[in-house]
Amino acid sequence: MERSAERTPVVELRDIKKYFGAVRALRGVDLALNRHEVLGLMGDNAAGKSTLMKVLSGAYIPSEGGIFIEGQEVHFASPMDARRMGIEMVYQDYALANNLDVAGNVFMGREVVRFKLGPFGVMDYPHMEKETKNLINRLKIDIPSVRQKVERLSGGQRQAVAIARATAFDAKVIIMDEPTAALSVAAIDKVLDLINQLREHGSSVIIISHRLEDIFRVADRMIVLRQGRKVCDTPVSGDIQDFRERVVAYMIGARNDFAEASPVL
Template sequence: MAEELVRMDNITKDYGRVRALDGVTFRVYRNEIVGLLGDNGAGKSTLIKVLSGAVQPTGGDIFIKGRKVEIKSTTDAITNGIETIYQDSALVTQLSIARNLFLGREPIKGAGIFNRMDQAAMEQVARDLLKRVGITKNIPPTTPIGSLSGGERQAVAIARAMHFHSDLIILDEPTNNLGVAETQGVLRFVRNARDTGHSCIFIAHNIHHVFQVVDRIVVMRQGKVVADDIDPKTTTVSKVEEVITGMSEEELRAAVDH
C-alpha cells in the first residue's frame, strides 16, 4: 500500500450561512494523481484552498504523512510540501522568469550586510527548468513574466513546484484560457508528475482531460464527497457525469433537451 501523503478528515467550511464544505474526508497517496470533479459551487476550490492555506476550515483535521498539521498560510502549505497552481498563477508580471521561480526563496551569496541575491545561480536553474517543463523556445530567464503567453506562465508555475520538490502539486483549473497546445503541455506535465516523484490534485472543467491523466477520480456535490474511488480506466465519462449531477442518464438527456 502506498504511503498516505494527505488526509483531510471531516473538514467543514461555513461562509456565514453557506456550508461550502460539509464533513469532507479526502486522501491523496504518494505518487498518485487525483482528479477532483464536481459542478460549479460543489466545493472543489474551497477544499483545496483549505489544503493550501488560503482558507481556514470551520472544523476538521489535516494530516500530512500521518502527522497532524495546522495550515494557516501559503507558507505553512509550502513548508509541508504543498504547492498550488491556480488558473491565474500567482506570478509577478513585472519580475523576470528567474525571479518568479524563486519568489521568497532566493538563493543568497555573500555574508551579512553585503549579501545579495545570487542572480547567476537563479538564471542557470531557470534555464534548466524551462527545458524540463517543455519550453523549447529559447526564452532568456531575464524575460519579464508579463511578456509570456498563458501556457508559458503556467509552465513557470509548474517549474517552481518541481524545483522545490513539492510532494503535492495542486492544479485548480490550470488550463482555463489556454490554447490547445498549451493545454496539452499542462496535461503532459500532470500525466508525468508521478515519474518525477510528485502527487497531484487536478481540477478541470473538461472531464475528458481528467480521464486522460488521473489515477483516481473523486466527485463532490454540494459540499460533500459523493464518490472517492472512481477508476477512470474502468468507467465512462457519462457514468461520471451522472455522479457529478446526481441525475440518471435519462434525466440528464431530458435536462439537455429542455
C-alpha cells in the same frame, strides 16, 4: 516498515467542513492522495472544489476536520506552513509577477542570497538562472530564455512557469486549480504532459478541471464534489463515454449511491 510508509497516503483530509457564515461550502469531506498519484477533482460551480484545495494549501483554516501529511496531523495557519510541508498550489490566475523574468518568478519569495551587505542581501542571479534552466529542461518546458519577462509569454508558457515555480522546491503535492481553463488545445496538451512529468519525478498532483477529457487523460483517480460533499471517488478507467455518463450522473445528483458502490479508500 518501508512498505507501510509507501502505503500511507501522502495526504489525508478527514471530515473537512468549512463554513463562510451561513454558507456551508464543505460539509464533511474525506480525501486521500497516494504517492505518485494524479487525482482529478470535478464538480459543478460552487461545489467546494477550490475551498477544499485552499484548506489543503493553508489558505483557509477548516471549520472542522483534520489534515494529515504522511500520517502526521498538521495545522496550517498560512500557505507558508503548507509549503514547508511540501504542498504547493498553482492558482487559477497563476499569480506571477509580470515585470520579473522567468527565473525571478520561479524564485519569487525565496530568492537565493549570495552575500549580505549590511542589512541588504545581494541576490545570486547566476545560481537562480542556472537552477531555473535545469528545472525548465527537466520538465521539458518550452521557453526561449529564463531571462524573458513573463508578460511576454503565451498563456501556456505562463501556466508552465507557474507550475515550474510550484515544483521548484521538492513539492510532494502540487495542486492545480483549473490549469487548462484559459489555454489553447496545443497548450493544454503541454500542461497535461507536464503533469505526467511531475508524476514521473515522484510528485503527487491534484488537478481541478471542468474538462473531463483532461482528467481522463492524466488522472489515476477522480473525486466528484457536489454541494460540499464527496459524491464519488473512483479509479479513472474504461471507455471515456461511459466514464463521462457516470461522472455527470454524480455531478448533477442523478446518482447518489457512492457509499454503497465504492467504499472510501
